[in-house]
């Protein structure tokens with residue numbers, strides 16, 4: 410007899426799950442931009458205006474809603490004028506932060522905007538507060554969005570783009586408590602007020618301004634920012650990475666034991682506590698929840714793959730990462746009244762990537778498949794649910810074995826996603842579907858599972874972890890009995 414029970418109240422609609430929760434992050438770091446996305450027009454790798462076609466196709470499939478760029482720590486060292494004009498004449502420099510390699514600035518504003526157009530996603534640009542000027546930031550926004558007669562609009566036209574782009578999301582600095590200038594919150598709050606003043610709305614382009622938010626549990630940062638600058642921002646960011654070990658010895662992406670498995674999954678669930686507590690502070694200053702909490706960096710951070718440049722942050726991605734993704738999505742959904750954007754770090758070849766490349770080869774990671782299975786929740790309405798789950802215990806640590814989320818989309822289809830973290834046994838879950846309008850419905854499901862803790866896809870074996878049709882369920886009226894595989898992510902559609 411199972412003690413796992415899920416009640417879904419399909420007639421109790423909560424907040425909208427903003428599609429931007431499924432956003433990505435791309436930095437000039439390692440092989441994310443160069444090779445992972447940009448190969449140049451003359452590359453033997455098939456490309457569209459220099460951007461590799463296989464990656465474009467894969468990202469379109471998961472309906473990528475937004476892409477953050479150019480960093481990260483790189484953003485506060487980036488001077489956008491170095492990345493415009495004829496490519497061969499652009500400045501070459503050393504990427505001092507990430508691996509000490511030559512940055513030739515071939516991928517700049519035009520190339521990024523082109524990428525977002527091809528992906529049909531929102532560009533999310535992060536400006537330079539740490540080492541840039543107010544004028545530089547102001548001119549960048551003018552360059553991208555001003556329609557009419559102005560020095561920057563003219564420069565843009567000279568560089569081949571007469572019409573302005575649409576730019577919705579703009580971050581005013583990144584990690585300004587750390588790599589973005591080591592500032593105190595009081596100092597950054599004042600700088601934010603100053604810099605953001607000159608991030609102008611030109612014509613009908615309305616910029617959604619994102620202030621640099623706290624590192625993990627720095628609640629004082631949130632307090633000071635909301636108090637001193639809350640009324641000038643549309644969003645406040647939060648960064649939290651899941652590190653199984655300690656910073657100096659984070660642990661390996663593969664070849665780990667069950668102790669590290671549970672440690673990682675427990676640590677990733679800290680996201681819930683962080684969002685709850687930062688939101689509570691935001692509620693004091695912004696009870697109507699006008700200001701969004703933007704989790705613009707999240708994901709797993711392990712030791713780099715042996716033999717790779719330590720500054721490139723290249724890591725493999727396993728079924729454990731798939732569960733990390735699902736647990737975080739379930740948390741973001743539950744907080745979608747306040748959390749209206751999240752960007753996994755990073756899209757290709759860096760940290761918890763959805764895509765890995767090696768020369769002309771490309772593979773989809775288990776995390777990619779979770780983005781694909783969860784895309785049905787984009788812009789859907791969150792449904793109220795009650796979940797009773799058995800515990801999963803290992804090496805003296807305990808967490809709930811099952812995590813769930815449910816939403817209803819514009820066509821009335823209900824989607825339930827379940828993460829089952831216990832790698833040792835199946836879990837039977839009884840689902841009570843209350844409040845469904847229809848008496849007759851069709852149930853279809855997909856699961857992602859594996860038989861090894863570190864199951865992953867490689868360039869030689871690309872489909873070790875991939876979704877498959879899931880049929881281990883029985884429907885009896887409005888009751889659904891589901892048998893979840895060990896270490897699995899499942900999405901059930903009810904139409």
Ligand code: AHR
Pocket residue numbers: 436480481482483583584706754755760
């Ligand atoms: O994603 C890698 C780095 O992590 C980013 O550059 C920085 O913002 C964070 O510390």
